[in-house]
Amino acid sequence: MASASTSNAQGLEAGRRKSKRESYFRSKREGKHYRCEECSRQFSGLGSLKIHMRSHTGEKPYRCEECSRQFTQLGNLKTHIRTHTGEKPYKCEECSRQFSELGHLKRHMRTHTGEKPYECDYCSRQFSDLSNMKKHMRSHRKALQM
Ligand SMILES: [Zn+2]
């Protein structure tokens, strides 16, 4: 089932102007050289391929010394350790509140920007926070049941 038939129509088109050799070296330099044998994903560096391979092998070389939880990536361990140390490296530039996770800061930033990505299915009211929207939608469901 692994038919690797890719269209080279575009490559031929480009090849008419530039010499083949030149475009070959270009793609070699910019291209991704390391390929995962499990899922054929390609990576620019051997290091990132090795990290990716752990998602197939289930290997978790990074261990938290506080609670022995294990992680596939160093970044994930570092984020986790903040739950023990209480470190909050993400700071809101608007109000100086600090957050341990980037996602929390981003969610908080919406209160300043007024961005409201969540929309109620019933009345199209918009909400900046998912949990607020869910709460709101519950009130619709209650009304429907009555
Ligand atoms: Zn893979």
Ligand SMILES: [Zn+2]
């Ligand atoms: Zn831990």
Ligand SMILES: [Zn+2]
């Ligand atoms: Zn803020």
Ligand SMILES: [Zn+2]
């Ligand atoms: Zn609504």
